[in-house]
Amino acid sequence: MTLTASPTTASPTPAHTPTExxxxxxxxxxxxxxxxxxxxxxxxxxxxxxxxxxxxPATELAEATARVLARPGQPALQYSxxxxxxxxxxxxxxxxRVPVERVLVTNGGFHGLxxxxxxxxxxxxxxxxxxxxxxLFLRGLELSAGRVVPVPVGARGLDVEALARLxxxxxxxxxxxxxxxxxxxxxxxLPSEQRHELVRxxxxxxxxxxxxxxxxxxxxxxxxxxxxPFNRSSHVVHVNTxxxxxxxxxxxxxxVLPEHLAAxxxxxxxxxxxxxxxxxxxxxxxxxxxxxxxxDDTLDTARALYRRRAVALAEALEREAPGAFEVxxxxxxxxxxxRVVDDTIxxxxxxxxxxxxxxxxxxxxxxxxGPGTDAARHLRLSFGDTSEDALVEAARRLGRAVRRQGx
Amino acid sequence: MTLTASPTTASPTPAHTPTExxxxxxxxxxxxxxxxxxxxxxxxxxxxxxxxxxxxPATELAEATARVLARPGQPALQYSxxxxxxxxxxxxxxxxRVPVERVLVTNGGFHGLxxxxxxxxxxxxxxxxxxxxxxLFLRGLELSAGRVVPVPVGARGLDVEALARLxxxxxxxxxxxxxxxxxxxxxxxLPSEQRHELVRxxxxxxxxxxxxxxxxxxxxxxxxxxxxPFNRSSHVVHVNTxxxxxxxxxxxxxxVLPEHLAAxxxxxxxxxxxxxxxxxxxxxxxxxxxxxxxxDDTLDTARALYRRRAVALAEALEREAPGAFEVxxxxxxxxxxxRVVDDTIxxxxxxxxxxxxxxxxxxxxxxxxGPGTDAARHLRLSFGDTSEDALVEAARRLGRAVRRQGx
Numbered sequence: 001m002t003l004t005a006s007p008t009t010a011s012p013t014p015a016h017t018p019t020e021x022x023x024x025x026x027x028x029x030x031x032x033x034x035x036x037x038x039x040x041x042x043x044x045x046x047x048x049x050x051x052x053x054x055x056x057p058a059t060e061l062a063e064a065t066a067r068v069l070a071r072p073g074q075p076a077l078q079y080s081x082x083x084x085x086x087x088x089x090x091x092x093x094x095x096x097r098v099p100v101e102r103v104l105v106t107n108g109g110f111h112g113l114x115x116x117x118x119x120x121x122x123x124x125x126x127x128x129x130x131x132x133x134x135x136l137f138l139r140g141l142e143l144s145a146g147r148v149v150p151v152p153v154g155a156r157g158l159d160v161e162a163l164a165r166l167x168x169x170x171x172x173x174x175x176x177x178x179x180x181x182x183x184x185x186x187x188x189x190l191p192s193e194q195r196h197e198l199v200r201x202x203x204x205x206x207x208x209x210x211x212x213x214x215x216x217x218x219x220x221x222x223x224x225x226x227x228x229p230f231n232r233s234s235h236v237v238h239v240n241t242x243x244x245x246x247x248x249x250x251x252x253x254x255x256v257l258p259e260h261l262a263a264x265x266x267x268x269x270x271x272x273x274x275x276x277x278x279x280x281x282x283x284x285x286x287x288x289x290x291x292x293x294x295x296d297d298t299l300d301t302a303r304a305l306y307r308r309r310a311v312a313l314a315e316a317l318e319r320e321a322p323g324a325f326e327v328x329x330x331x332x333x334x335x336x337x338x339r340v341v342d343d344t345i346x347x348x349x350x351x352x353x354x355x356x357x358x359x360x361x362x363x364x365x366x367x368x369x370g371p372g373t374d375a376a377r378h379l380r381l382s383f384g385d386t387s388e389d390a391l392v393e394a395a396r397r398l399g400r401a402v403r404r405q406g407x
Numbered sequence: 408m409t410l411t412a413s414p415t416t417a418s419p420t421p422a423h424t425p426t427e428x429x430x431x432x433x434x435x436x437x438x439x440x441x442x443x444x445x446x447x448x449x450x451x452x453x454x455x456x457x458x459x460x461x462x463x464p465a466t467e468l469a470e471a472t473a474r475v476l477a478r479p480g481q482p483a484l485q486y487s488x489x490x491x492x493x494x495x496x497x498x499x500x501x502x503x504r505v506p507v508e509r510v511l512v513t514n515g516g517f518h519g520l521x522x523x524x525x526x527x528x529x530x531x532x533x534x535x536x537x538x539x540x541x542x543l544f545l546r547g548l549e550l551s552a553g554r555v556v557p558v559p560v561g562a563r564g565l566d567v568e569a570l571a572r573l574x575x576x577x578x579x580x581x582x583x584x585x586x587x588x589x590x591x592x593x594x595x596x597l598p599s600e601q602r603h604e605l606v607r608x609x610x611x612x613x614x615x616x617x618x619x620x621x622x623x624x625x626x627x628x629x630x631x632x633x634x635x636p637f638n639r640s641s642h643v644v645h646v647n648t649x650x651x652x653x654x655x656x657x658x659x660x661x662x663v664l665p666e667h668l669a670a671x672x673x674x675x676x677x678x679x680x681x682x683x684x685x686x687x688x689x690x691x692x693x694x695x696x697x698x699x700x701x702x703d704d705t706l707d708t709a710r711a712l713y714r715r716r717a718v719a720l721a722e723a724l725e726r727e728a729p730g731a732f733e734v735x736x737x738x739x740x741x742x743x744x745x746r747v748v749d750d751t752i753x754x755x756x757x758x759x760x761x762x763x764x765x766x767x768x769x770x771x772x773x774x775x776x777g778p779g780t781d782a783a784r785h786l787r788l789s790f791g792d793t794s795e796d797a798l799v800e801a802a803r804r805l806g807r808a809v810r811r812q813g814x
Contacts, residue, residue: 019529019551022671025678048486056484058476061686065472069465077463077654079455107514111680122426140678144426247484249685264429271432271547272679273518278656279468280684 025142030366031135044394046361049184049214049244049334050385055302056247057287060294064286068279076282082270084254085278088285092254096238098231104255104265105276108248109214109241112255113137113177115272116237117144119264120208121174128166128176130158132367132375134184134212137177149173150370157183157190160197167205175208181225182215182333185367185380189222189331195229202235208261209236217245217299219332220307234258237265242284244334244384245299250280306334309383309391314338316395324402325379334384337364340377345405347376353401359394432549437773438542451801453768456591456621456651456741457792462709463654464694467701471693475686483689489677491661492685495692499661503645505638511662511672512683515655516621516648519662520544520584522679523644524551526671527615528581535573535583537565539774539782541591541619544584556580557777564590564597567604574612582615588632589622589740592774592787596629596738602636609642615668616643624652624706626739627714641665644672649691651741651791652706659687713741716790716798721745723802731809732786741791744771747784752812754783760808766801 017023068076083089084105093100106112121127121144129137131150138148149171152159158178176198180190190198202209211230230238241253257265269275288295313336314327324345325338340347351363364378379398383391424430475483490496491512500507513519528534528551536544538557545555556578559566565585583605587597597605609616618637637645648660664672676682695702720743721734731752732745747754758770771785786805790798 018671019526021530022526022675025671025674050485053481053484056481058481058484061484062473062476065476066469069469069472074460074463074465074654075656077460077465077468077656078457079655107680107684114679119426119429123428143678247481247686248486249482249484249689251680251682251684251686264425264432267432268429271550272521273514273658275658277514277658277684277687279654279658280687282656 021143021145024145026139028139031362040355040358040360043355043358043360044386044390044397046359046381046383046386046394048382050382051244051247051302051334052305052385055298055305057294057298060287061246061283064283064290067290068282068286076279078278080275080278080281082266082275084276085281085285087289088281091285091288096231096256097228098256102257102259102262104257104262104269105281106241106253106255106269107251107273107276108243108253109212109239110136110140111251112237112239112241112253113210113212114140114143115265115269116208116210116239116255116261117141117146117175119261119268120237121146125174126172128163128171128173128207129369130178130183131369132185132364132373133177133369134179135366137212138369148369150368150372151176152372153178153183153186153188155188157188157194158198160190160194160201163198164201167201172205173207175210176202177210177212179212179215180230181213182218182330182335184215184333185335185337185362185364185375185378187328187330187333187335187337189225192226192229195226199229199233199236203233207235209233210239211236212239214241214244215333216240218303218306218334220303220310221329221331231256234260237261245295245302246284246287250284252276252280252284303332306332306384309386309388310336312388313381313383313391313395316392317398320392320395320399321402324399334382336381336383337378338381339374340379343377345402347379349405350401351379353404354398357397357401359397359401428550428552431552433546435546438769447762447765447767450762450765450767451793451797451804453766453788453790453793453801455789457789458651458654458709458741459712459792462705462712464701464705467694468653468690471690471697474697475689475693483686485685487682487685487688489673489682491683492688492692494696495688498692498695503638503663504635505663509664509666509669511664511669511676512688513648513660513662513676514658514680514683515650515660516619516646517543517547518658519644519646519648519660520617520619521547521550522672522676523615523617523646523662523668524548524553524582525675526668527644528553532581533579535570535578535580535614536776537585537590538776539592539771539780540584540776541586542773544619545776553581555776557775557779558583559779560585560590560593560595562595564595564601565605567597567601567608570605571608574608579612580614582617583609584617584619586619586622587637588620589625589737589742591622591740592742592744592769592771592782592785594735594737594740594742594744596632599633599636602633606636606640606643610640614642616640617646618643619646621648621651622740623647625710625713625741627710627717628736628738638663641667644668652702652709653691653694657687657691659683659691710739713739713791716793716795717743719795720788720790720798720802723799724805727799727802727806728809731806741789743788743790744785745788746781747786750784752809754786756812757808758786760811761805764804764808766804766808
């Protein structure tokens, strides 16, 4: 077969003006702009929160697929219900300790956010967000043309006291967005007590917390902070995903919804794409349930790898650029968030020099959602899918980039 | 692990009123209402357009999965681009004879419709639709709060002359929805000449044709009608899916977009769920490309099966309920659309009696999008996933149901 390109014919009448919804979408700026990457294809990339292939259960997924597709009638190839495959929903509900009716299976965490936003935020509504913030959330927020109110994030995640002051002064958001575990980008984890307080504020002032928790299972230091305040509250959508644990390419996640939102989110979701792939759900449910402890064992291996990489990168930064960065090894997740100590260093220029030297990362200036954060003085360095050797080399290149500003 | 259900706490402040978008959603009525099914779990179900498991390539998919997951670095488990996996997009583009840039991979045909609607139909906009119509399209249209203008459908699909008259009288829809091949529910196929005329009207009056083509590859009689008018026009979104050919549970389809819509549809899609499962795309691309002719061979087997079943059901209806139905064997697809000949028969009562007798189908009264159709005198009988023996038994039960009205 040969490809005969059929160009579209010239349009006598404009076919459409894009809808108001789509016309308001903004182009990616900074974060998500891949021009840097295209300029230096041989660079070491510390860009995305990408899990390492070696700790994704590829063999188990292939074996599970064979078993699933050998079942009589191959139900994995047929339609299934919008809320998700019962066996998968039940596994999730048990792990979350919530009734199964509150679990909706999604195509990954971002999907859960997009759905929740369109159900709880009226067009043009106010949404309080982390500052600094995961930038793609702001892009998703364009689905509701939401207006952003930044809330400071500190060393221990969202500054709930600052939020309380804003609410006390009259702020009435429809929703609040935060990453409670290993905050993206700044890596703090919201303590249990502040989670309870956040939920109390949501219940008192009538907003919905969008608790976005993709890195939750990747804790490699310290004690887990409780998700129970999120899962108990009628004012929280707890957004989760298998992306960082079983693989982003599956596109599979879930939300824990308050009972009173479950039907609405399902109704919206059914109008988009009916349901998540039965095939993917059946395969993932099969790996999760075929052997007791499979998921926790997989996580243990991953956590050990990410701990080694986090430490290796932090130590290499101290060694290769002594005194240049204030580095803290996070308690989990896939990023370091070092701060450039010397205020005379231009961090935008540093990112350019680093690209020249052959190391790419997300510069901190991509992350503020408003004024009042020193995010621009930071670098977001992903270590998830980079070997220790390459991380050390990346630190070496970063050291050279720092010294190009005479530091 | 034991399940401890944590009921959500009572809400001191209402967490939200649903957004205008969601509040306007209507509950399923008729089509999609599963109460009938729940009442008689042992009935023969001729309800949905469900492909038969025996003609879905389960073994090949399992083998392809093993190969895909054995690739170094397992790219199938990682993020991929919004538009779709290059190898899959290229296969589709070659088959559609369009440039690859005009192909966007989706989570099935319905997903393509939902995306296109939100890009081309302003909220509250006018949308011309088949009458009778695939009812789930109307549910999807609620995403744009679209207002429906019914256009008659005859024995050869959409009545393009009737549409031309409406346009001549001043109708200015943003979009027109039709199923061109083996119309759902009424089974006619729009001839090539009318496709050209429809596209000319769209270009002249500035609307976008949403050509929904899920059954296209299941032709088992007669000559294919050309899709080239759709794929050449700047005023058509050609919506396609692997649902009826490789399996609904994959949730994988595509749209052929006019160049000027491609960026907007991609921008919307990236805000929903980033991209379709890399895993599913990689597996499907692998089965499609691993052996020359695989897809066409798979289709040939399926077409032969569906032809036998269509004929078996039509013949059984003539035999078991002589003279009761006017039955035409369609040229493809998964449905018969027999008309009840005797005007004194109450077709609503017939459906109730049929359920009593143990055969479930979609009654024709679920399908009108406006007045002026005799759809309510028809039955939509799916034969896709029902054996010939069961189809004969279903016809027997239908015959008994007809005779309960003394016919």
